[in-house]
Amino acid sequence: MPNISASHLEHFIVSAFEGLGFPADDARLIGRLMTEADLQGSDGHGVIRLPAYARRIQAGGINRTPQIRVVQERAAMAVIDGDNGMGHVVVSQAVDLAISKARESGVAWVSTRFSNHAGPASLYARRALDEEMIGLYFAVGNANHLPPWGGAEMLLSTNPIAAAIPAGTEPPVVLDMATTVAAYGKVKAKAKRGEMMPEGWMIDRQGNPLIDPKRADEGFLLPIGGHKGYGLALMVGLLAGTLGGAAMGREVVDFNADFVSVTNTGQAILMIDLAAFGDPAQFKDAVDVLVRDLRQAERLPGVERIWLPGEQSHARRDQYRIHGIPLPDAVVSDLGALAASLSIAPPAIEELGSL
Amino acid sequence: MPNISASHLEHFIVSAFEGLGFPADDARLIGRLMTEADLQGSDGHGVIRLPAYARRIQAGGINRTPQIRVVQERAAMAVIDGDNGMGHVVVSQAVDLAISKARESGVAWVSTRFSNHAGPASLYARRALDEEMIGLYFAVGNANHLPPWGGAEMLLSTNPIAAAIPAGTEPPVVLDMATTVAAYGKVKAKAKRGEMMPEGWMIDRQGNPLIDPKRADEGFLLPIGGHKGYGLALMVGLLAGTLGGAAMGREVVDFNADFVSVTNTGQAILMIDLAAFGDPAQFKDAVDVLVRDLRQAERLPGVERIWLPGEQSHARRDQYRIHGIPLPDAVVSDLGALAASLSIAPPAIEELGSL
Numbered sequence: 001m002p003n004i005s006a007s008h009l010e011h012f013i014v015s016a017f018e019g020l021g022f023p024a025d026d027a028r029l030i031g032r033l034m035t036e037a038d039l040q041g042s043d044g045h046g047v048i049r050l051p052a053y054a055r056r057i058q059a060g061g062i063n064r065t066p067q068i069r070v071v072q073e074r075a076a077m078a079v080i081d082g083d084n085g086m087g088h089v090v091v092s093q094a095v096d097l098a099i100s101k102a103r104e105s106g107v108a109w110v111s112t113r114f115s116n117h118a119g120p121a122s123l124y125a126r127r128a129l130d131e132e133m134i135g136l137y138f139a140v141g142n143a144n145h146l147p148p149w150g151g152a153e154m155l156l157s158t159n160p161i162a163a164a165i166p167a168g169t170e171p172p173v174v175l176d177m178a179t180t181v182a183a184y185g186k187v188k189a190k191a192k193r194g195e196m197m198p199e200g201w202m203i204d205r206q207g208n209p210l211i212d213p214k215r216a217d218e219g220f221l222l223p224i225g226g227h228k229g230y231g232l233a234l235m236v237g238l239l240a241g242t243l244g245g246a247a248m249g250r251e252v253v254d255f256n257a258d259f260v261s262v263t264n265t266g267q268a269i270l271m272i273d274l275a276a277f278g279d280p281a282q283f284k285d286a287v288d289v290l291v292r293d294l295r296q297a298e299r300l301p302g303v304e305r306i307w308l309p310g311e312q313s314h315a316r317r318d319q320y321r322i323h324g325i326p327l328p329d330a331v332v333s334d335l336g337a338l339a340a341s342l343s344i345a346p347p348a349i350e351e352l353g354s355l
Numbered sequence: 356m357p358n359i360s361a362s363h364l365e366h367f368i369v370s371a372f373e374g375l376g377f378p379a380d381d382a383r384l385i386g387r388l389m390t391e392a393d394l395q396g397s398d399g400h401g402v403i404r405l406p407a408y409a410r411r412i413q414a415g416g417i418n419r420t421p422q423i424r425v426v427q428e429r430a431a432m433a434v435i436d437g438d439n440g441m442g443h444v445v446v447s448q449a450v451d452l453a454i455s456k457a458r459e460s461g462v463a464w465v466s467t468r469f470s471n472h473a474g475p476a477s478l479y480a481r482r483a484l485d486e487e488m489i490g491l492y493f494a495v496g497n498a499n500h501l502p503p504w505g506g507a508e509m510l511l512s513t514n515p516i517a518a519a520i521p522a523g524t525e526p527p528v529v530l531d532m533a534t535t536v537a538a539y540g541k542v543k544a545k546a547k548r549g550e551m552m553p554e555g556w557m558i559d560r561q562g563n564p565l566i567d568p569k570r571a572d573e574g575f576l577l578p579i580g581g582h583k584g585y586g587l588a589l590m591v592g593l594l595a596g597t598l599g600g601a602a603m604g605r606e607v608v609d610f611n612a613d614f615v616s617v618t619n620t621g622q623a624i625l626m627i628d629l630a631a632f633g634d635p636a637q638f639k640d641a642v643d644v645l646v647r648d649l650r651q652a653e654r655l656p657g658v659e660r661i662w663l664p665g666e667q668s669h670a671r672r673d674q675y676r677i678h679g680i681p682l683p684d685a686v687v688s689d690l691g692a693l694a695a696s697l698s699i700a701p702p703a704i705e706e707l708g709s710l
Contacts, residue, residue, distance in 0.1 A: 072631060072632055072633060074459075074460055074461030074628075074631045075430050075431060075459070075460040075461065076430060076431030076460035076461050076462045076463065077460070077461030077462050077627075077631050077632070079632055079633070104429075104430070105429055105430040105431035105432070105460055106429030106430065106431050106432030106464070107431045107432050107462065107463070107464040107625075108431065108462070109461070109462045109627065111632065134593075134594070134598065147652060147653075147655075148649040148650075148652055148661045148663075149661070149662070150654055150655055150658035150660070150661045150662075151649070151652040151653060151654055151655065151658070151661050152652070152653045152654055152655045153652035153653040155648055155649055155652055156649075161587075163590045163593075163594075165590070165593050173589065173590070173593065175586040175587070175589070175590050177580075177583045177586060177587075181580060205655075206655075206656060207655045207656060207657075224579050224580025224583050224584065225532075225536060225579025225580055225584065227662075227664075228532045228579050229579065229580065230664075231530040231532060231664040232516075232530070232532075234528065234530070234649070234663075234664060235518045235520070235528070235530050235664075238489075238520050238528065238642065238645075239489070239518075242638065242641050242642060242645065243489065243627070243629075243632055243638065244632065245632070245633060248641070248645060249644070249645045249648050249649070250648050270462075270625075272432075272464065272598070273429075274598075276427060276429045276432050277427055277432070277434055277466065277598055277599065277600070278427060278434070278600060283597060283598065286597050286603070287593065287597060289604070290593075290597065290603060290604045293510055293604050293605050294503040294506070294510055294511075294589070294604070295503075297502060297503055297506040297507070297508040297510055298502075298506060298507045298508040299505055299506055299507055300502075300505055300506065300507045300560075300561075300562045301561060301562060302562075303505035303506070305505070306503045306504070306505045306506050307504070307505075307582075308503075308589075309582075309585075309586040309589060309590075
């Protein structure tokens with residue numbers, strides 16, 4: 001598979017956003033975050049999205065120079081109006097504010113409205129890790145792929161949850177999950193790679209399994225644990241969308257079909273300052289003990305290794321940083337076409353063989 | 356099935372706790388909360404637990420007159436040390452404090468340590484509803500029934516999540532879910548009723564389905580969505596246990612096997628004041644619209660009705676308040692034996708036929 005170094009990928013994304021008319025600081029921020037997404041293996045949410053972002057930006061569906069402002073505020077919370085800016089830029093401001101408020105009040109919640117798709121949830125929860133905080137992140141997905149349990153009408157999105165919890169010498173515990181069995185980004189990645197989906201990811205309108213990702217628009221995603229995942233998706237949507245005045249349910253704009261309408265995407269970030277609860281070193285020691293106990297637990301027959309949430313992404317990040325990030329041919333070709341349309345150099349791809 | 360009115364059930368529970376040496380106020384609080392659990396159909400967490408509570412209390416495993424105190428505090432958070440009191444009493448204080456802090460700071464998080472089993476998670480999240488707040492609740496379960504994904508050693512509990520979200524004229528959205536396919540309380544309730552479990556609730560140590568609830572100690576519960584539910588159970592345990600200095604992982608005391616050791620149970624409650632985010636009436640209108648859209652969504656073939664989380668408990672509460680709460684014969688007989696041992700009147704059961 002074609003391969004690209006993180007720095008070349010980041011350089012390309014920054015150039016693309018500059019070419020699309022973004023301020024240099026915002027282009028750099030977006031480039032760094034999108035590259036981090038690919039580095040950790042969130043391949044449904046990284047550079048694969050760039051052509052769709054560009055299309056929306058060029059259609060006027062995203063504000064290149066938003067006036068992002070705080071519209072509601074108390075000691076431990078705020079609501080940020082993103083003025084229809086790129087999600088990466090809006091959510092980064094929300095995270096900064098949540099961290100500074102949590103430092104004072106112990107915990108803080110910041111909601112966004114009039115934001116946009118911001119990449120993988122864990123990018124933002126992970127910001128807690130350098131601050132000796134726990135980060136939780138909730139978002140409303142940008143297209144409805146999930147019906148209520150028993151329903152055949154897609155009124156909910158895959159509404160993800162992320163949590164980042166610092167450890168001591170062990171890698172942090174980082175959970176990043178859609179409330180569906182598979183995220184829609186994973187369906188798209190399967191389609192790009194020409195692969196079939198496992199049974200259980202999607203069903204069609206009769207309730208039968210759907211495994212061809214190219215037929216994804218004929219069915220819907222399945223929630224984890226049946227009615228429980230439906231409940232979680234709804235809870236996350238109410239917290240990340242409705243609470244902050246962002247779109248939820250029928251109001252959600254399908255960003256795969258409509259490149260112009262303001263999405264009014266909502267996200268919410270909760271930061272929890274470990275120092276408020278006691279000695280952070282003691283907390284991190286306890287996490288280390290727990291992580292080791294889980295990893296070293298007795299295993300079911302045939303299981304080679306027990307993984308902690310985030311551990312595989314952690315390993316992938318280290319590996320991709322050294323060996324480069326694999327990109328499917330279809331993505332390389334889309335990025336080449338985008339580069340030509342923006343009159344910028346194409347991404348510096350190398351053929352390193354499969355990793 | 357035998358049947359009891361809510362007021363007779365509550366009266367019996369209060370008498371039992373008074374008979375067990377609890378202060379009258381605490382007995383009343385516990386009686387009210389345990390009855391509410393049965394009223395909403397949380398039958399694995401209501402009066403069915405009373406004989407085990409009594410056994411632990413009589414064995415000295417619970418402090419009847421705890422000195423509950425705040426040990427860490429900032430504007431938007433606190434940690435409460437429950438001094439090994441009954442969970443219902445400790446968590447109620449945590450909820451009161453979280454509500455008053457959220458009223459000031461917009462959101463507030465209160466963790467408990469040295470608490471005990473407190474009944475169904477939604478009891479405490481629901482306290483938000485009368486305050487125009489959203490309530491979230493996390494708890495560490497009181498026995499490990501869940502291995503890490505791929506593991507065969509039970510290091511995690513069913514660690515539940517509850518969320519209560521106010522609506523306007525519609526019933527509130529109330530989610531109350533174990534991070535396993537079934538809560539262990541439901542397994543116990545099946546055993547009491549002499550019923551088999553569906554496949555998918557538990558597996559044995561070879562990874563084969565286990566359906567006889569009387570053989571529950573030969574296997575373990577399955578998490579929702581495979582590795583995702585494992586990640587959620589871990590996240591909830593870190594938030595509800597480790598963060599507040601309570602037991603998690605190997606430290607968790609199996610309260611079904613050990614009636615003496617201090618459990619150091621942890622819970623966490625997050626209260627979010629709607630008024631901090633805008634006009635609560637507008638929020639509740641938006642929830643009403645969403646609830647109706649979901650309920651009225653197109654349905655899969657064969658589905659009669661789409662339910663919202665908490666809607667069935669809501670209906671059950673109304674029905675049980677009028678017609679009484681059904682109690683399995685085995686529970687009635689256990690309660691009768693407890694009454695005799697405490698020299699109090701047995702519960703006032705009526706035979707009303709099945710509801």
